[in-house]
Amino acid sequence: MNILVTGANGFVGKAICELGVKAGHNMIACQRNITQRISAEIRLIPDINDISSLVKAMDGCEVVIHLVARTHTIKDTSENKLFDYRKINVMGTKAISNAAKQAKVRRVVFMSSIKVHGDQNYKSAFTERSPIAPSDAYGTTKQEAETALRELCDNSNIEWCILRPPLIYGPGVKGNFQSLIRLCDTPLPLPFGLVRNKRSIIGVNNLASAALSAATHPNAVGKIFLVRDAEDISTTKLIKLIRSELGRPACLVSIPPKLMNLGLTILGKRGTAIRLFGSLTINDSLIRNCLGWYPELDINTVLKNTIKSWQRQNKII
Numbered sequence: 001m002n003i004l005v006t007g008a009n010g011f012v013g014k015a016i017c018e019l020g021v022k023a024g025h026n027m028i029a030c031q032r033n034i035t036q037r038i039s040a041e042i043r044l045i046p047d048i049n050d051i052s053s054l055v056k057a058m059d060g061c062e063v064v065i066h067l068v069a070r071t072h073t074i075k076d077t078s079e080n081k082l083f084d085y086r087k088i089n090v091m092g093t094k095a096i097s098n099a100a101k102q103a104k105v106r107r108v109v110f111m112s113s114i115k116v117h118g119d120q121n122y123k124s125a126f127t128e129r130s131p132i133a134p135s136d137a138y139g140t141t142k143q144e145a146e147t148a149l150r151e152l153c154d155n156s157n158i159e160w161c162i163l164r165p166p167l168i169y170g171p172g173v174k175g176n177f178q179s180l181i182r183l184c185d186t187p188l189p190l191p192f193g194l195v196r197n198k199r200s201i202i203g204v205n206n207l208a209s210a211a212l213s214a215a216t217h218p219n220a221v222g223k224i225f226l227v228r229d230a231e232d233i234s235t236t237k238l239i240k241l242i243r244s245e246l247g248r249p250a251c252l253v254s255i256p257p258k259l260m261n262l263g264l265t266i267l268g269k270r271g272t273a274i275r276l277f278g279s280l281t282i283n284d285s286l287i288r289n290c291l292g293w294y295p296e297l298d299i300n301t302v303l304k305n306t307i308k309s310w311q312r313q314n315k316i317i
Helices: 011-022 051-057 081-089 091-102 137-156 175-184 204-216 235-245 257-266 270-277 285-291 299-313
Strands: 002-006 026-031 041-044 063-066 107-111 159-164 167-169 201-203 223-226
Touching: 002 011, 011 026, 011 204, 026 051, 041 051, 051 091, 063 091, 063 204, 081 091, 081 137, 091 107, 091 137, 107 137, 107 204, 137 159, 159 204, 167 175, 167 204, 167 299, 175 235, 175 299, 201 204, 201 299, 204 223, 204 285, 204 299, 223 285, 235 299, 257 270
Parallel strands: 002 026, 002 063, 026 041, 063 107, 107 159, 159 223, 167 201
Antiparallel strands: none
16 A cells, blocks of 8 residues: 655654555655665655646655644744744645545545543543543644645535554653653662653554554544553652663652642643643543554554663664
């Protein structure tokens, strides 16, 4: 099958292309520039909103997996953050949908986010039927992009499928997860000995597997799927596992999470507090029942590969 991946030179895109090639698909990497070679044919586009270039890139493709998105940036000084997010996440998705119609693409798989449901839950895990309640510009524009995609595809008789993953980690991960690894790779004691939250996360190769299932399985048409690894994990356990892979003792001290949560909130770090101490769990039974999909790699395996990759990048080993 000819499968085009937008944002193919990114963290998730590279994993999807590599796994797709191994599965025997003709993977086509759609990207703005060539930063590194990947396991796919490369087709360049100047901008995600350039429909004519997208149509040319999609020539001969049966499926498009759309990954390009504006994600969270640590130093975002924009005066109109919502517009900046919409320009890529919403307008870009509309451009992909319109180009897919002209190129006669059969199916579009959209990588959304669990953030459309919010940034934490309390008593029960999120399902596909949970209320839509985004708490930031990223989650809001991902939800808007979902709506736009569905409407445009339905009016064009294009099949669609949407995936909503939680935090993604794996070899080459950046952002908050990379920062956590750096924090763990110090001799300092960390104040997470009493954190008893639960968080769903997903390894990048497990997510790549889910994306390819969504791209090829007949039961994926018109479905929204929440995806995760096979088990949830607490911040305390995650830090212990990371430090173990780094060859460091856990060295955790017990400070009440409520106290640390309050302190970070006062300092304007509410998002960090939620990620470290809040719970966000997912019920992924729908994708398992509909597609027979199951995450093959466990957390220990993915973390081991993640830490080895991080050490190589930082020339530690």
